[in-house]
Amino acid sequence: MTDGLKARLAVAASALMLAGCMSAVPQEPVAADMSEEAAAAPVAPEPEVPAYAERLPQDEVVYFVIPDRFENGDPSNDTGGIAGGKLDNGFDPTDKAFYHGGDLRGLIERLDYIQGLGATAIWLGPVYQNKAVQGPPGGESAGYHGYWITDFTRPDRHLGTDADMKALADALHARGMKLYLDIITNHTADVIKYRECPDSACPYRSVADYPYTKRGGISGESINDGFMGDRPPFQTRENFAKLTDPTYAYTPYVPEGEEHVKTPDWLNDVRYYHNRGATTFEGENSQYGDFSSLDDVMTENPEVVDGFIDIYADWITRYHLDGFRIDTARHVNPEFWQRFNKAMVDHAAGIGIPHFYVFGEVYNPDPAMLARFTRVDGFPAVLDFGMQSALFDVLVNGEAADRFGRLFKVDDLYADGSAAMAPTFSGNHDMGRFSGFLRAAHPDMSDEELAKRVELSDAILMFSRGAPVIYYGDEQGFVPDAGGDQNAREDMMPSQVATYNDNDLIGTDATTAESNFDTDHPLYRAIARMAKIRAGHEALRRGKQVTRLAELDGGVLAISRMDGERGEYLVAFNTRNEPRRLNVPVDARSTTFESVAGSCPTTAAATGVLTLSMEPLGWTICRSGDWEH
Numbered sequence: 256m257t258d259g260l261k262a263r264l265a266v267a268a269s270a271l272m273l274a275g276c277m278s279a280v281p282q283e284p285v286a287a288d289m290s291e292e293a294a295a296a297p298v299a300p301e302p303e304v305p306a307y308a309e310r311l312p313q314d315e316v317v318y319f320v321i322p323d324r325f326e327n328g329d330p331s332n333d334t335g336g337i338a339g340g341k342l343d344n345g346f347d348p349t350d351k352a353f354y355h356g357g358d359l360r361g362l363i364e365r366l367d368y369i370q371g372l373g374a375t376a377i378w379l380g381p382v383y384q385n386k387a388v389q390g391p392p393g394g395e396s397a398g399y400h401g402y403w404i405t406d407f408t409r410p411d412r413h414l415g416t417d418a419d420m421k422a423l424a425d426a427l428h429a430r431g432m433k434l435y436l437d438i439i440t441n442h443t444a445d446v447i448k449y450r451e452c453p454d455s456a457c458p459y460r461s462v463a464d465y466p467y468t469k470r471g472g473i474s475g476e477s478i479n480d481g482f483m484g485d486r487p488p489f490q491t492r493e494n495f496a497k498l499t500d501p502t503y504a505y506t507p508y509v510p511e512g513e514e515h516v517k518t519p520d521w522l523n524d525v526r527y528y529h530n531r532g533a534t535t536f537e538g539e540n541s542q543y544g545d546f547s548s549l550d551d552v553m554t555e556n557p558e559v560v561d562g563f564i565d566i567y568a569d570w571i572t573r574y575h576l577d578g579f580r581i582d583t584a585r586h587v588n589p590e591f592w593q594r595f596n597k598a599m600v601d602h603a604a605g606i607g608i609p610h611f612y613v614f615g616e617v618y619n620p621d622p623a624m625l626a627r628f629t630r631v632d633g634f635p636a637v638l639d640f641g642m643q644s645a646l647f648d649v650l651v652n653g654e655a656a657d658r659f660g661r662l663f664k665v666d667d668l669y670a671d672g673s674a675a676m677a678p679t680f681s682g683n684h685d686m687g688r689f690s691g692f693l694r695a696a697h698p699d700m701s702d703e704e705l706a707k708r709v710e711l712s713d714a715i716l717m718f719s720r721g722a723p724v725i726y727y728g729d730e731q732g733f734v735p736d737a738g739g740d741q742n743a744r745e746d747m748m749p750s751q752v753a754t755y756n757d758n759d760l761i762g763t764d765a766t767t768a769e770s771n772f773d774t775d776h777p778l779y780r781a782i783a784r785m786a787k788i789r790a791g792h793e794a795l796r797r798g799k800q801v802t803r804l805a806e807l808d809g810g811v812l813a814i815s816r817m818d819g820e821r822g823e824y825l826v827a828f829n830t831r832n833e834p835r836r837l838n839v840p841v842d843a844r845s846t847t848f849e850s851v852a853g854s855c856p857t858t859a860a861a862t863g864v865l866t867l868s869m870e871p872l873g874w875t876i877c878r879s880g881d882w883e884h
């Protein structure tokens with residue numbers, strides 16, 4: 256709250272200063288010695304940068320929301336303006352696979368709640384117009400999640416209008432909060448079908464067995480004469496102009512009546528898609544295959560790259576967005592990202608967004624695989640699936656704290672500064688919630704222990720390197736059924752889904768059948784307290800991280816966040832159920848300490864040693880006295 260107020264005051268102050276400068280301009284005498292050339296050069300006005308935009312990505316606490324599942328601010332848009340029933344408009348609040356009525360107006364109404372949690376940025380699930388319902392007869396589900404886009408240029412009418420989107424962005428910025436939008440370039444909705452298998456997924460047909468220059472296989476008739484393939488150095492307009500016949504692997508077509516269902520219109524041309532059949536998420540097909548029949552875009556084509564740059568730069572311009580979370584990043588070629596990511600960051604910088612945050616979803620726990628996307632594909636950051644995996648191994652599976660030690664040791668694999676601003680998380684809308692992992696692995700675990708372990712997972716996210724992401728509902732103790740995906744996309748507003756409403760939530764007698772915006776929930780309060788500590792100490796957000804102790808057999812992890820040359824914050828986590836008293840290495844200059852959270856001795860036990868007493872599943876932050884120079 257205080258930060259928000261400060262940011263608002265700062266925005267107001269900078270606006271006043273700008274107004275002052277502008278009125279002063281006419282009286283400004285032109286320097287006599289200024290060369291003619293310099294005097295004639297047009298002065299590009301520096302875009303005004305509001306105070307919130309000066310914060311670094313690692314300063315934020317990010318709150319991830321799926322808008323359909325949050326709050327219904329406008330029941331009149333529940334069917335998205337589409338007539339008919341559930342299979343037409345996708346609305347059925349009793350079915351976890353369909354729209355539930357949440358929208359952008361509802362989200363605006365709940366910003367006090369989100370800001371009160373200590374969140375400083377929202378990661379908003381995709382808001383673009385989706386194909387309302389997809390799937391074979393009997394297996395239909397809806398685009399409530401937003402990942403089945405038809406119109407990339409406007410919000411889905413289930414969620415609201417362009418004006419609602421603007422109102423949300425403005426409301427967040429007025430509070431000094433940032434808005435990150437989930438974007439997709441890998442695929443569109445499932446519109447394109449193949450003649451060979453119109454009602455089911457066609458198996459993948461590879462580039463070598465079904466080359467672009469032969470129809471339907473290596474011995475087929477010659478087509479696309481002179482096309483040199485989709486790889487560098489042939490990713491040129493001239494080369495792709497020769498790819499005119501899309502029947503190299505299958506015979507793709509757009510069903511009648513859907514010829515112009517996608518916007519912008521270029522997306523309706525089947526030549527801009529790979530059309531090679533279904534992905535199994537491995538090898539070549541990971542890049543070229545269709546993800547659940549979603550039309551996989553030919554992102555190697557420079558026209559496609561330009562098209563997506565135009566689409567998403569326009570969103571930045573219209574809503575002054577602060578970042579993008581990029582879906583399915585690993586299913587798109589690196590050359591696409593190299594151009595696209597730079598274009599987004601440059602475009603944002605040009606309109607006064609100096610730290611535009613692009614973070615990719617690379618669904619892989621291996622830090623080496625994650626890091627390559629920061630080094631090769633040009634992602635400023637990637638979602639830290641490695642951290643998620645370590646949290647799981649230690650807090651769910653009981654592995655030793657050294658699991659974290661090994662994780663942090665390879666932070667240097669990432670491009671410079673990227674690990675420091677990686678978005679970290681304990682669960683998500685795809686894999687499920689951390690509470691659910693704990694409950695599934697330990698059905699008999701007490702409510703109290705479950706709550707403590709969830710809180711500890713949040714503490715590790717909050718106080719170690721990176722920007723913590725809280726998945727909406729975690730702070731209300733939601734515990735989803737196993738399986739992730741739809742099971743972990745519960746409603747914050749009163750739910751009508753039976754399989755949600757029978758869940759036993761942590762720290763409350765409430766169920767998801769009620770409205771769950773409880774600012775007294777113990778997990779909400781715990782996260783708010785941590786976020787406040789984080790906001791109040793710059794080193795806990797930006798400080799270089801040093802691993803002090805990551806026990807080989809035990810459960811204690813201790814790290815220092817260095818406060819420049821002034822001192823350090825020793826942060827320790829006890830991931831096991833036993834209390835501990837132990838010696839932890841610290842900087843030799845840190846001789847005195849004070850507690851920021853938990854119990855801290857006031858002096859070092861010996862030069863460079865702090866003796867800590869830790870509660871079971873507790874966490875402690877001890878700040879050193881200022882070093883003498």
Ligand SMILES: [Ca+2]
Nearest residue numbers: 329333356358
């Ligand atoms: Ca609604």
Ligand SMILES: [Ca+2]
Nearest residue numbers: 445447548550
């Ligand atoms: Ca398709």
Ligand SMILES: [Ca+2]
Nearest residue numbers: 542551586587
């Ligand atoms: Ca792809």
Ligand SMILES: [Ca+2]
Nearest residue numbers: 736754757758
């Ligand atoms: Ca259930």
